[in-house]
Every structure is written in C-alpha cells, then in structure tokens.
C-alpha cells in the first residue's frame with residue numbers, strides 16, 4: 307500500500323515537473339517568437355539636467371507589442387528568458403535598434419546619449435566586446451560615445467575580473483556604462499569599487515519615499531556622496547514630484563529621470579517632447 311502510493315506520488319511529482327518545464331519552455335519559445343516576428347518595441351524615457359533645463363539623454367526600455375494582449379512591460383516577459391540565450395539575442399536587438407534610432411536623431415540634429423539595459427548574462431559572454439564592436443562597426447555612422455550600457459544587477463556577476471576588463475575594453479571604443487538600480491543588488495559597493503562605470507543610478511525605491519522616510523533620504527544622500535568620492539556621475543530614477551526634485555537638487559543630485567519629467571514614449575514623440583521641455587525649463 308505504502309509502496310503503491312509512494313510510486314504514485316513519485317509519478318505525480320514527475321508529471322508536474324515536466325508540465326512546469328513545458329510551461330516555461332513555451333514562454334521562452336513565445337518570447338523568442340516575439341523577437342523573430344518583430345513584435346518587440348523600444349520606448350524612450352528622457353534624462354534631464356534640473357540645473358539648466360536641458361535634456362541630457364534617454365533610456366531605451368523594452369516593450370512587447372503582443373497581438374492579443376497589447377503592450378507588455380519587460381517584467382511580464384523578460385524573467386522567462388533571463389537565464390537563457392534569448393536574453394542575449396534580445397540585448398543585441400535592443401543595441402542595434404538603439405543605434406538605428408540614434409542615426410535618425412543625428413540626422414535631425416540631436417545627439418542624445420542613449421542607454422540600454424544589458425543583462426548580466428549578456429555582458430559576461432567571453433566575446434561580448436567583439437559582438438559589441440561588430441554592431442558598432444555595422445552602424446559606423448553613429449558615434450559610440452552616444453551609447454551607454456546600463457548594467458542590470460538583478461543576477462549576480464560571477465566573474466568581476468572579466469567583466470571589469472570588458473568594461474575597460476568597451477570604454478576604449480567610446481561606449482559608457484551605468485550601474486542601474488544602485489543599492490538594491492547583491493554587492494553594490496563591491497561593484498562600485500571593481501567596475502569602472504561612469505554613472506550610478508539611484509534606484510527608484512529610495513527616491514520614492516525620500517520625503518517621508520529618513521532612511522531612504524540617508525541612503526540617497528550616501529549614494530550621492532559616494533558618487534562624488536568615486537568621481538562618478540549620479541542620476542536619480544523614479545522622480546515623480548516637484549518636492550522630490552527639490553530634495554535631490556538640495557543634496558547635489560541634479561540629473562533625474564522619472565514620470566515627473568516624462569514617462570517612456572515611442573521614438574516618434576521624442577523630438578517634440580524635448581523641444582517643448584527645453585523651451586519651458588531652460
């Protein structure tokens with residue numbers, strides 16, 4: 307009896323595992339299909355300088371224009387592929403798409419540095435530098451200095467030595483780097499010390515309660531001070547209100563990004579938005 311039910315339980319367990327695997331595989335497949343069917347889009351969110359009212363650049367953020375479900379945010383589909391090579395194909399597509407957009411903006415007289423989010427798995431590839439160099443060569447009319455890579459710290463970096471060298475090699479080509487969601491990851495201070503990124507992004511979870519929570523205020527201030535000590539640029543993300551802007555300015559952080567400035571928008575809206583922003587803020 308016990309043996310019997312044990313075997314059944316085992317079988318049941320076995321079946322449910324394989325169903326889960328199939329489910330995950332389906333998701334991976336469907337995201338892969340989205341890339342192949344040209345259903346991925348980039349929206350661009352501005353970064354501005356509060357001191358002079360200038361638009362200093364943009365961040366490209368991925369969307370899936372799903373035929374049935376509408377516009378999906380990255381959190382709805384990227385986790386399914388984060389641990390697979392699909393995230394690498396998507397990352398290359400995002401870089402190329404951004405280089406194409408930069409060429410269009412350049413032709414209109416705009417030279418906005420634009421950042422893209424790159425998964426740890428992607429830039430840990432042994433041939434990351436070569437791949438990036440190939441993409442930049444293919445779009446050689448675009449200055450590499452206009453491309454910034456935001457290091458998403460959501461999965462741990464295994465080989466800091468290699469990644470650090472990779473950053474240095476990419477910087478030789480002109481590409482810059484930002485440490486995204488700074489302060490929320492596994493080992494932010496170690497990354498700050500070991501990775502020569504030009505910019506630190508204060509995570510929006512600290513910015514959100516900056517006026518009400520003294521710990522978040524203290525952490526934001528500490529990050530701003532760290533950025534000075536280590537001679538990095540600092541930018542606050544998730545800025546939604548005028549009071550948050552004022553508080554950040556008072557602490558010496560004048561580069562900001564957030565719904566309070568503008569949400570991510572399709573490329574077609576960017577030029578008009580930037581003209582209007584600078585007209586009303588300079």
Ligand code: C2E
Pocket residue numbers: 351366367368379380381384397400422423424425456458486487510543544545546563564565566569570
């Ligand atoms: P992130 O890089 O930290 O991007 C900031 C996220 O905060 C974006 O969400 C943006 O729309 C949102 N945001 C901007 N301003 C505000 C604000 O004022 N308040 C609040 N509450 N949120 C704000 P989104 O576009 O949903 O992206 C989520 C995350 O997905 C990104 O976080 C990034 O880690 C990842 N991601 C986005 N695009 C890509 C991509 O092309 N490749 C990879 N690997 N990851 C991506």
Ligand code: MG
Pocket residue numbers: 365423456486
């Ligand atoms: Mg980012």
Ligand code: MG
Pocket residue numbers: 486487507509510543
């Ligand atoms: Mg971020």
Ligand code: MG
Pocket residue numbers: 487
């Ligand atoms: Mg984030």
